[in-house]
Amino acid sequence: MIHFVLLISRQGKVRLTKWYSPYSQKERTKVIRELSGVILTRGPKLCNFVEWRGFKVVYKRYASLYFCMCIDQDDNELEILEIIHHYVEILDRYFGSVCELDLIFNFHKAYYILDELLIAGELQESSKKTVARLIAAQDSLVETAKEQASSISNIIAQATK
Amino acid sequence: MSGPSLMDSLFQRTLEDLIKGLRQQLIGEQAFISKALEEIRKEIKSTDLSTKSTALLKLSYLSSLHFHDMSFATFHALEVLSSPRFSHKRIAYHAISISFHDSTPVLLLITNHLRKDLSSTNEFEVSLSLQCLSRIANVDLARDLTPEIFTLLSSNKLYVRKKAVAVVLRVFEKYPESVRVCFKRLVENLENSDPQVLSAVVGVFCELASKDPISYLPLAPEFYKILVDSKNNWVLIKVLKIFAKLAPLEPRLAKRVVEPICDHMRRTGAKSLVFECVRTVVTSLIENDSAVRLAVGKVREFLVDEDPNLKYLGLQALSIVAPKHLWAVSENKEFVIKSLSDADPNIKIESLRLVMALVSEHNVAEISRVLVNYALKSDPDFCNEILGSILSTCSRNVYEIIVDFDWYVSLLGEMSRIPHCQKGEEIENQLIDIGMRVKDVRPELVCVSRDLLIDPALLGNSFLHRLLSAAAWVSGEYVEYSRNPLELMEALLQPRTSLLPPSITAIYIQSAFKVLVFCLLTYLMQRGSTASSMFPDNLPSAVSASVSYESFDDLSVENVVDATDTHGPTCTSASITNESIVNLLNLVELALGPLLGSHDVEIQERARNVLGFVDLTKLDLLNSSVQEENDSERKGAEASKTIELMHGAFSKELGPVSSSAQGKICLPDGLMLKENLGDLEMICGDIDQPSSNSFSFGSPYEEKGGVSFSNLQIKENSRQSNESTSLLAEHRKRHGLYYLPSGKSEMISNDYPPANDPMLLGNINDNADDLVKLTEESLTPKRKPNHAKPRPVVVKLDEVDEKPESKEDSLSGAVHDVLFGSEDIVPTSSQSNLSDMPSSKRKGKEKQHTDSHVESKENLVDHGNPSSRRRKHHSHGKERRHRSPRKKNAEERKDNGQKLKEKSSHRHGMHKSGQRAEEPFNFSVQTPVIPDFLL
Numbered sequence A: 001m002i003h004f005v006l007l008i009s010r011q012g013k014v015r016l017t018k019w020y021s022p023y024s025q026k027e028r029t030k031v032i033r034e035l036s037g038v039i040l041t042r043g044p045k046l047c048n049f050v051e052w053r054g055f056k057v058v059y060k061r062y063a064s065l066y067f068c069m070c071i072d073q074d075d076n077e078l079e080i081l082e083i084i085h086h087y088v089e090i091l092d093r094y095f096g097s098v099c100e101l102d103l104i105f106n107f108h109k110a111y112y113i114l115d116e117l118l119i120a121g122e123l124q125e126s127s128k129k130t131v132a133r134l135i136a137a138q139d140s141l142v143e144t145a146k147e148q149a150s151s152i153s154n155i156i157a158q159a160t161k
Numbered sequence B: 001m002s003g004p005s006l007m008d009s010l011f012q013r014t015l016e017d018l019i020k021g022l023r024q025q026l027i028g029e030q031a032f033i034s035k036a037l038e039e040i041r042k043e044i045k046s047t048d049l050s051t052k053s054t055a056l057l058k059l060s061y062l063s064s065l066h067f068h069d070m071s072f073a074t075f076h077a078l079e080v081l082s083s084p085r086f087s088h089k090r091i092a093y094h095a096i097s098i099s100f101h102d103s104t105p106v107l108l109l110i111t112n113h114l115r116k117d118l119s120s121t122n123e124f125e126v127s128l129s130l131q132c133l134s135r136i137a138n139v140d141l142a143r144d145l146t147p148e149i150f151t152l153l154s155s156n157k158l159y160v161r162k163k164a165v166a167v168v169l170r171v172f173e174k175y176p177e178s179v180r181v182c183f184k185r186l187v188e189n190l191e192n193s194d195p196q197v198l199s200a201v202v203g204v205f206c207e208l209a210s211k212d213p214i215s216y217l218p219l220a221p222e223f224y225k226i227l228v229d230s231k232n233n234w235v236l237i238k239v240l241k242i243f244a245k246l247a248p249l250e251p252r253l254a255k256r257v258v259e260p261i262c263d264h265m266r267r268t269g270a271k272s273l274v275f276e277c278v279r280t281v282v283t284s285l286i287e288n289d290s291a292v293r294l295a296v297g298k299v300r301e302f303l304v305d306e307d308p309n310l311k312y313l314g315l316q317a318l319s320i321v322a323p324k325h326l327w328a329v330s331e332n333k334e335f336v337i338k339s340l341s342d343a344d345p346n347i348k349i350e351s352l353r354l355v356m357a358l359v360s361e362h363n364v365a366e367i368s369r370v371l372v373n374y375a376l377k378s379d380p381d382f383c384n385e386i387l388g389s390i391l392s393t394c395s396r397n398v399y400e401i402i403v404d405f406d407w408y409v410s411l412l413g414e415m416s417r418i419p420h421c422q423k424g425e426e427i428e429n430q431l432i433d434i435g436m437r438v439k440d441v442r443p444e445l446v447c448v449s450r451d452l453l454i455d456p457a458l459l460g461n462s463f464l465h466r467l468l469s470a471a472a473w474v475s476g477e478y479v480e481y482s483r484n485p486l487e488l489m490e491a492l493l494q495p496r497t498s499l500l501p502p503s504i505t506a507i508y509i510q511s512a513f514k515v516l517v518f519c520l521l522t523y524l525m526q527r528g529s530t531a532s533s534m535f536p537d538n539l540p541s542a543v544s545a546s547v548s549y550e551s552f553d554d555l556s557v558e559n560v561v562d563a564t565d566t567h568g569p570t571c572t573s574a575s576i577t578n579e580s581i582v583n584l585l586n587l588v589e590l591a592l593g594p595l596l597g598s599h600d601v602e603i604q605e606r607a608r609n610v611l612g613f614v615d616l617t618k619l620d621l622l623n624s625s626v627q628e629e630n631d632s633e634r635k636g637a638e639a640s641k642t643i644e645l646m647h648g649a650f651s652k653e654l655g656p657v658s659s660s661a662q663g664k665i666c667l668p669d670g671l672m673l674k675e676n677l678g679d680l681e682m683i684c685g686d687i688d689q690p691s692s693n694s695f696s697f698g699s700p701y702e703e704k705g706g707v708s709f710s711n712l713q714i715k716e717n718s719r720q721s722n723e724s725t726s727l728l729a730e731h732r733k734r735h736g737l738y739y740l741p742s743g744k745s746e747m748i749s750n751d752y753p754p755a756n757d758p759m760l761l762g763n764i765n766d767n768a769d770d771l772v773k774l775t776e777e778s779l780t781p782k783r784k785p786n787h788a789k790p791r792p793v794v795v796k797l798d799e800v801d802e803k804p805e806s807k808e809d810s811l812s813g814a815v816h817d818v819l820f821g822s823e824d825i826v827p828t829s830s831q832s833n834l835s836d837m838p839s840s841k842r843k844g845k846e847k848q849h850t851d852s853h854v855e856s857k858e859n860l861v862d863h864g865n866p867s868s869r870r871r872k873h874h875s876h877g878k879e880r881r882h883r884s885p886r887k888k889n890a891e892e893r894k895d896n897g898q899k900l901k902e903k904s905s906h907r908h909g910m911h912k913s914g915q916r917a918e919e920p921f922n923f924s925v926q927t928p929v930i931p932d933f934l935l
Helices: A025-040 A077-095 A100-105 A107-117 A128-150 A152-159 B006-010 B015-024 B029-043 B049-066 B071-081 B086-099 B105-118 B123-136 B139-152 B158-174 B178-191 B195-211 B213-229 B233-249 B251-267 B271-284 B289-304 B308-321 B326-331 B333-339 B345-358 B364-377 B380-399 B405-416 B424-437 B442-454 B456-460 B462-477 B485-492 B495-499 B502-530 B578-597 B601-626 B630-651 B678-692 B707-735 B744-749 B758-762 B764-774 B776-782 B798-823 B825-829 B839-864 B866-892 B897-905 B909-917
Strands: A002-009 A014-019 A049-052 A055-062 A065-071
Touching (some): A002 A025, A014 A100, A014 B049, A025 A049, A077 B308, A107 B049, A128 B086, B071 B105, B139 B178, B195 B213, B195 B233, B213 B233, B213 B251, B271 B289, B289 B326, B326 B345, B345 B380, B380 B424, B405 B424, B424 B442, B485 B502, B485 B578, B495 B502, B502 B601, B601 B630
C-alpha cells in the first residue's frame, strides 16, 4: 500500500502531504526533511526509486514539482509511477494545464482529487474521466451551497439572529 | 460572547488571502503564521458555520503544509461536521482526517456523525465519511460502524461500494471480529463485473494475504479466474502479488498458475505488468525452470534498456533470483560489473549486491581484487559501500568462504590504505577476530600489522585509529612471530602516536610492554645459550622461533647510556645485542616518560607500569651483562625471573569468547542481580563521577597483568554489566520479549573479549555435543565439508552462531502468534452473521487462539524431532475432537459446503482431515491438506 504522498517543490517547499499510515506531526516533518534531502539532490537521469527506512519511495519530477509516494518493499514501483502520472493528468485536466501555482492556491482541491484517486493507500479509480466527473459533481454541490450562503438576505438573517 | 462580530465574518480572510499573504512574506513568515493562527483561534469559535469552516480550512492548510499543531480545533471540526452543507462537511472531514489520531479525545463523539453520513442518501457524503473512516478508524469506530459498512458492501451504487470495500481493510485490521460479518460479502464482490470494485477487492485481499497468506488459499479459484480473464493491468498486478504469496504454500497451485503468468509475460506490453510477472516468478515459482528462463530473458531486456528505472528493477529481480539460480547472474555478469560504474548510486549499490552474491570460495580473491580497484576509483560513499560489503561477505559465517587467510589478511591491510576508507572499526574487529580464531595466519597478520604501524601517514587519519589499535594489539599479542621486534617497538613508540586518542594510546603502551618483555627474554636466552645456560630448566618454547642464536661476542661493550640517541641503527639485524637492549630501554624511557603526566588515567597507569618494569630490570640486566661475576649473577637471575614472570603472564593465549559465555558463569553467592540499585546509585554517584570521564572499568582493552588479576576483572566486568542490565532483563523476561539476543550487547561493549574463559575452551567439545543433541539439524549444514586444499583451522564457538537464532525464533514466533490470532477469524467468519453467534462459540474460538499459539511454537521448536511432534499432533487432534460438535453447528449452516468448509478447516487442515478420514498423520506441518479445489 501507499503510506504517504508528498508534493515537494524544487526549492524544498511542501505543496501537499497525504498520510495513509499514522505519523505524528513530528514524524511528518522529519520524514519530509529526510526525503527532500535525498530526492532533491538526485540528478535528472537517475532512476525514480529510492530505498528509505525499509520502504521504497517512488518519485517523479514534473516541471518544478516532485511527486513522491512511499510504498512497501514488495509493491510495484512501475505501477506507482503510473499512478503518479495518472494523478498529474487528472490535475492537468481539472485545472487546464496545471502548474505549481494552481496547486498552491487550490491545495484543498488537489486533496479532494487525490481522495477520489486513492483510498486507504490503494488506487480506487483508474479512469480519468470518472474522476473528473465526480469532482465536478461535488464542486457543483458546493457551488449551490455557497450561493445560498452568500446571498445578502442570508447574512442579514444571521446577523440579526 | 467571545465570537467574532458580523464585521469579522464579513471581512474574514479567506484561504486565498492567507496563501497570498504568506507568499508575500519574504522574511518573517513565522510571525505572519502565528498572527494568522491567532485569527483562526478566534474565528473558529464563531457560531457562524461558514466563518468556522473557513477558519478550519485555513488551519488545515497550515497544519498540512506548515506542520502547525491543530489539535486545539478537534472539537470545532466536529461542530463543522454537523453542518448540513456539503461544502462544510468536506472541509471538516478533510481537517479530521489529517489531524485525528487514535488518542484524540473527541474521537468517541464522531461515531454518530459518521453513522449518519454513512447511511446518507447523498453518495458523496457517504464517500466522505468512508474516506475519513479509512484514515481514523480505531477499535471502537470499527466495531460500532461494522453494520453500516456491511450494508454498504452490497450497495447498488458502485461508487460507494468500491470505497466501502477499500475501507474494510482498515476495519478488519482494527477490529478482527468484523471479519465474521463482512467477509462473505467481500468475497462476493470478487465476482463483481465492475473493474473498479474488483480492483478494490483484489487490493484488499492483496494486503490481507501479504500478512497471512495461508488463510486465503481457499479463494485461489476465484483469483485464478481473475488472473485468466481480467484485462485490467491494475487488477492483474494485484492478483499476481496474491499468487506470489499463495504459490509457495501449495505446489499444485504453483503448477497451475505458471502458464497464465507466462502468457501474460509474453503477451503484455505494459512494463509494470511484465515486471510483476517476473517478480512473481523469481520469488515464488522459482522451481519452474522454463518460467525462470523466460523471466530472466525479460530481465535481460530490462537491463539493456535505456530507462534507468528498468535497469534498477532488472538488477533487483536478479538479486532475488540469485540465491537459487546463480546462472542468471553469471549470464549477465558483464552487465552487472558494468553497472558498478553507473551514474546512479542506487544502481551501483544494487549491482554491488549482485556481485557479492556471485562470490564463492573459488573466486573471492578475484572479485575482491576487482572491487578494491573500483573502490580506489569511486567516490567516498560508494567506496565505503564496497569495502563494507567485502568485509561482511568475507566474514560471513565465521569466514566461511575464506580459504587463504594470508591473502585475506593482506587484503585487509590493503583496504585500510585506501584513502577514503572509513571502515576502520570493522577491519579492527576482523583483524583481532582472525588473530584469535586462526592460528596459522598469525605470522602474516603480524607482518601486515607491522606495515600498518610503521607507516606514520596512517596516524593522521582518524577513521583508521581503531584499526591501528587492532594492529598494535596484534603485534603485541603475537610478537613471537615478528621478524624484528625492535622495529615494532619503534613503530609503537613513534612520536606521531600523540595523535591517537587516549584509549588507543593505552593499547599502544600495553603492546609496547609485551614487545619489550619479549625482547628482553630473547636477549636473556641468547645470553643464556652462549654463557653457560643460566636457566636450563624452563626455557619457554614459544620463543625463539624467529630469533637466530647468534654468538654473543660483544658482551663487554661499554654500557654508557646515551639517552639522546634513540633512533640508532640498532634494529636492522634480527638478533638482539646488548647495545640494542640498552637503546631499547632508553627509547622506552624517553617515549613513555612524558606520558606519566598524561591527563588520562589509563595512559598514566600503563606508562607507569612499563617504566616501573624497566626500572626493575634495567640495572640488573646491564650490570650482569658487563661483568659476569658471581655476585651479580644472582641479581641478574632476579631480573630475568621478573621478565619470565611477565612473559608467562602474557603468553597465555587469548581466544574468542562465545556470546553466551556470560550465562555459563555461575552466580557468586553474595551477588544479587535482581536487587534494585536505586539506593546504591545515590551512594556511588559522587564516586563514579570523577573516574568516568576517561577511565572506565569495562574498557574494551582491559589487559591482564596477571592471571589472577584478569580473573578478577572478568568477574568485575560481568558484575557490572549484569547489574546495569538486570532491570531490562527482568522486563524482557516478564514480557517474553528479547529485543536483542542476550549476550550480544556484551559482545558489542567488549570489542574484543577481555580474556579467555578457561573452562569454556576446555569444554568446547562437550558443549558442542550438548548443542548438537539439541539442534542437530541447524548445525550440520554449517559444518564445512573437507576442503581439497587445507584450510587453516578456524576456532568456532558453535553457540555464537546458534544462540541468537533461537532467540530470534521465539521473537518471530510471538509475532506469528499475533498475526495468526488476528487472522484466525477469517476462516470462520463467512459462516454466519454476528447476531446468531452464540457466546459458547466465541469461547471456543478463544481456545483455538491459544491452541494455535501452542501449535506454532511446537513447529518452531520441534523441527528436529519428528516423532515427538507427531505425538503432539495426535494429542491435538484429540483436543479438537472434543470441540468439534460445537463447530459442527456452524459448519452445517454453510450451503456451498466444501469450499467454505475448507476455509474453516484449512488452518488446522491436518487435524481435521485426519480426523475425518481417519488417516494417519503423515503430512508435513507447513502444507495443510487442501482437497482438489482447483478447478
